[in-house]
Amino acid sequence: MMKHSNAALAAALLLAGAISGCSMAPSYQRPAAPVADAFPAGTPPVGAATTAAQGTQAAIDTGWRAFFPDGRLQQLIETALANNRDLRIAALRIEEARGVYRIQRADRLPTLNANLGESRSRTPGFASISGQPQTSGRFDASLAIPAFELDFFGRVKSLSDAALASYLATEEAKQAAQISLVAEVAKAYYTERAFAEQQVLAESTYDARKRTFDLTRQRVEGGASSLLDLRSNEQQMETARASALALARQRAQAANALALLVGQALPAGTASGAPQPTEDAQADAMSALTAGAPSDLLANRPDIRAAEQRLKSANANIGAARAAFFPRITLTTSAGSASRDFSGLFEGGSGTWAFAPQLVLPIFDTGRNLANLDVSHARKNIAVADYEKTIQTAFREVADALAARTYLGEQVAAQRTVQEAQAERLRLLQLRFENGVASSLDVLDAQRELFTAQQALVQARLLRMSSAIDLYRALGGGLK
Template sequence: MSHTRFPLRLLTAVAAATLLAACSTLAPDYERPVSVVPDAWAATPAAATATTAGDRSAATAAVPAVDTLGWQEFIADDKLRRVIALALRNNRDLRVSTLNVERLQALYQVQRADLMPSINAGVGQSAQRTPGDLNGTGQSTISRQYSGTVGISAYELDLFGRVRSLKDAALMQYLATEQAQRSAQISLVSQVSVAYMTLAADRERLSLAEQTLQSRRETLRLTQRMHELGVSSALELRQVQSTVDSARADVASYSSVVAQDLNALTVLVGAPVASDLLPTAISSAALTLTQDLSAGLPSDVLLRRPDVQQAEKSLEAANANIGAARAAFFPSISLTASTGYASTDLNNLFKSDQRSWSFVPQLNIPIFSGGRNRANLRVSELDRDIAVAQYEKAIQTAFKEVSDALAQRATLGEQTAAQEALAASTLDAFRLARARYEKGIDDYLSTLDAQRSSYTAQQALISARLAQQVNRVTVYKVLGGGASQESAAAPVMPKG
């Protein structure tokens, strides 16, 4: 074989072996586990209103798919949209999640690089001094050797798919982390929305407490005048004073709660929130899309949730690792080869007669490893079984979350409507009782009871409105809200 033709033949042989090795792996064929949840959501009172299949189909067709409805469309309040956008830029947990995606992408590219040989070039010199009593001349000598080579080092021919299985596992881990980042983003939108709504509700409670305190102080001044005139008793005066003290305590309590809500929102956003972006009341405007979101079928909803997709990608990664463990039982071939020039004279280094090459193939046949390979295979199979259980658990958890949110949604509208009617009626009763007290028709006990009932009903109405708004956000989240749009905005999957 001539010196000039050997490198070309070597590279051709390596390329052919690489293509052959890339054809298959020993990983078992992946099969998605059978669903472990019912095929339909539990019936709710709201679902009973659709009496015919045609009505149900028409209603579903009119509602956009939740995974295609971006959070910018779902959130109706402009200030809340701006706060969420600020959180998506500054939240530290989301930043860590995004960096983890980039890290796994880089690790995948590292693993994928093992499929191809690494070609390196080098130029070197070696010098050696030999004492005279060793070379027989009595005088020391210095010998030099120069070289310039191009070659590959310890490249494994992946005949049984070990390296390719590891590459597939790294890819699935990258995709799982990408799904985790999408899940974190949807969760952050939900958390910021709930924190914003909670702040709005507590601010409204604080405002109601302040208004109540002002009203009770006016009543106290009126009662004091009536007591001075001998119209009201000392008992009535003390009763009115107790309502004022109670309102003062509520104002102090809600002031503390509002401050804590603002701190929680600031942490989620990752930066201070401007005062003009803060909410005033939960009932001031519709913070979210008010139309119902279609629940769809369990299989469609659950499979598009990012956390479920993350669990499935982890399962596929564990499945690929079995292929790598199986390949360890078979022989492996590695190649080390180089070609270039070598000479003792630097001036003659690149002359044609100074060409050199080396070719060192190695065959490694596993004979005895103390059960290491069999244990590694068992570990990989158990990892796969664990991943199956985790995937099934993710499906079950998702089904429960959606079922709970839908069950709550079915009654919250009626609860809020009933609470609005109760708040209105108790407020009217309080006004009538107060007017009768001021005219001296009734004692203050009737007014006190009516005032307490009205105050309690209005506080409960705020809670009902908050629960309704939070439920809309929860339904959007558990149905995989915006999953398709987040996928489109996710980092581009590396090729290969």
């Protein structure tokens, strides 16, 4: 008897494995990318030949260590990848999704339990044949498969496929988070450095205006200048001092933002020391990336891959909703032995078995299954729209970065020319003022315009560096 029961159990397992593989999910078709076949070409700046870097390398093949040669920045990125809480949450989301997928995948195979139990009961005298109370006992040992669903219509398989796609989407989301983190740390670092450079310029401007103020005061005391000139010089001097203090505050706040991204206090010396102006050669090298075709983004951008995995998950859930309209067949079976005494539990003739298939056919559910199917179709349509929007957003980010690459190089060059011209104008006016030919108001005006030109040049350099980082991120760089 025991051999026959084991054979029946094995046959049931083989049958379950053979029939669990169908799916009623729609055949997945990737939606067409709702963007142009090529990125828009930038228009050369008016009145100048463009010097925008021509792409020579792919962003996805360029590791962030090679893209960011600054040693302090590399240290910050390494620390951020290890300590940033948003990235840590993304990693934990992967563990959560992996666990959900493993749970769902386990439902596709039978659960085998080993059972060992004892039961005792007492029958009162009026209910027994002998008229005397009787006590009986029983020992049971068995292997059992509890309520295993025979997946004829692929409901369990569809749920497993949906869980797998959700798990893969979280992995892609973590990669997207890492790319964004690398880019944000770099932009925050260069922003802090730009504020530091502007602060130094403001302090040097204050020193220059203070010298002019002191000279004007001497001339007022000698009767060569008026109090109006003195107060105008004082106003410009204090304006420079206020700008230096404001930039010091902005630099400190930028350092705090950088520390938040890094996930811990900044290493000593990271946001201190003399700031170095952004080198144009470095910006040229960082901008030298091959844009490729928009279709390349589908493979290079993890956020697009994550959106597609979410679409696949929604598509698989349609299969589960469709299968709910059909019968659900479950199988409960067991094989073992039973005896009144524990010593005779495994003796001959004590074998037991049970085979209990069950079929549940939905007949009237007040439209529940139909509503679930409608919901699954709606969620798929939402996932399609989300996928298409993600592609369009990626296309725009690359196009914006390419446009910035086309124009910002010339903008930096033009702003540098403005600064040089203002510096020379101030030098000439200071000579004329010292010789009594020009007024202090002329010098003040030149100092103000030079300070504005210097600050604008720093901002233009920062914009160019930020646009290079944006292009690197938008093309899928930053994982290595």
